[in-house]
Amino acid sequence: NAGVTxxxxxxVLKTGQSMTLxxxxxxxxxxMYWYRQDPGMGLRLIHYSVGEGTTAKGxxxxxxxxxxxxxxxxxxxxxxxxxxxxSVYFCASSYEWEAYGEQYFGPGTRLTVx
Amino acid sequence: KxxxxxxxQSLIIxxxxxxxxxCNYTVSxxxxxxxxxxxxxxxxxxxxxxxFSENTKSNGRYTATLDADTKQSSLHITASQLSDSASYxxxxxxxxxxxxxxxxxxRGTSLIVHP
Numbered sequence: 001n002a003g004v005t006x007x008x009x010x011x012v013l014k015t016g017q018s019m020t021l022x023x024x025x026x027x028x029x030x031x032m033y034w035y036r037q038d039p040g041m042g043l044r045l046i047h048y049s050v051g052e053g054t055t056a057k058g059x060x061x062x063x064x065x066x067x068x069x070x071x072x073x074x075x076x077x078x079x080x081x082x083x084x085x086x087s088v089y090f091c092a093s094s095y096e097w098e099a100y101g102e103q104y105f106g107p108g109t110r111l112t113v114x
Numbered sequence: 115k116x117x118x119x120x121x122x123q124s125l126i127i128x129x130x131x132x133x134x135x136x137c138n139y140t141v142s143x144x145x146x147x148x149x150x151x152x153x154x155x156x157x158x159x160x161x162x163x164x165x166f167s168e169n170t171k172s173n174g175r176y177t178a179t180l181d182a183d184t185k186q187s188s189l190h191i192t193a194s195q196l197s198d199s200a201s202y203x204x205x206x207x208x209x210x211x212x213x214x215x216x217x218x219x220x221r222g223t224s225l226i227v228h229p
């Protein structure tokens with residue numbers, strides 16, 4: 001099993017450009033999450049999904065959109081990138097809601113917005 | 115002020131030595147407290163998960179303790195190895211609006227193990 005994979009691993013965007021980050025999991029998990037990790041700060045939850053076709057806002061959702069059209073995939077979109085969105089983005093998945101079950105993280109996507 | 119505070123911010127120890135990392139939190143109520151290990155350039159990996167009613171949980175050379183009264187947790191690493199060099203992150207799942215729980219991450223303790 002590959003676990004949780006993320007595409008791409010690195011990306012440089014110019015301000016105003018758009019892009020989509022792809023997260024895929026092969027563990028048949030219901031729950032998926034997008035986090036961002038900034039230097040000197042803990043990971044922060046952007047959006048999450050409790051099942052196929054559902055999404056919900058986390059702690060820092062502004063400037064991001066998500067979709068969960070298939071159970072195994074969770075997409076994070078930036079419609080108009082800003083330098084403040086420079087960060088490392090992690091996707092995670094879990095069998096139970098994170099409050100009760102173990103989360104499995106992907107390797108991360110390092111995004112730089114110039 | 116961060117709701118989950120970890121100390122020390124960084125720590126250097128010699129291979130074979132023990133160490134203890136601290137996590138103090140102010141949030142309540144919470145459903146569980148977790149410790150993660152994050153290697154450089156990698157995603158976090160779960161080490162232990164404790165509910166508020168548990169006070170200790172072990173995973174090999176890693177032992178986590180929880181005192182819900184003082185809102186403190188510690189992660190003890192026994193007989194450290196070079197591969198223990200990583201960032202160790204404390205996470206508390208906090209009750210949010212609507213009855214859901216949102217994870218609150220500490221900033222982590224950076225551990226370096228020297229030979």
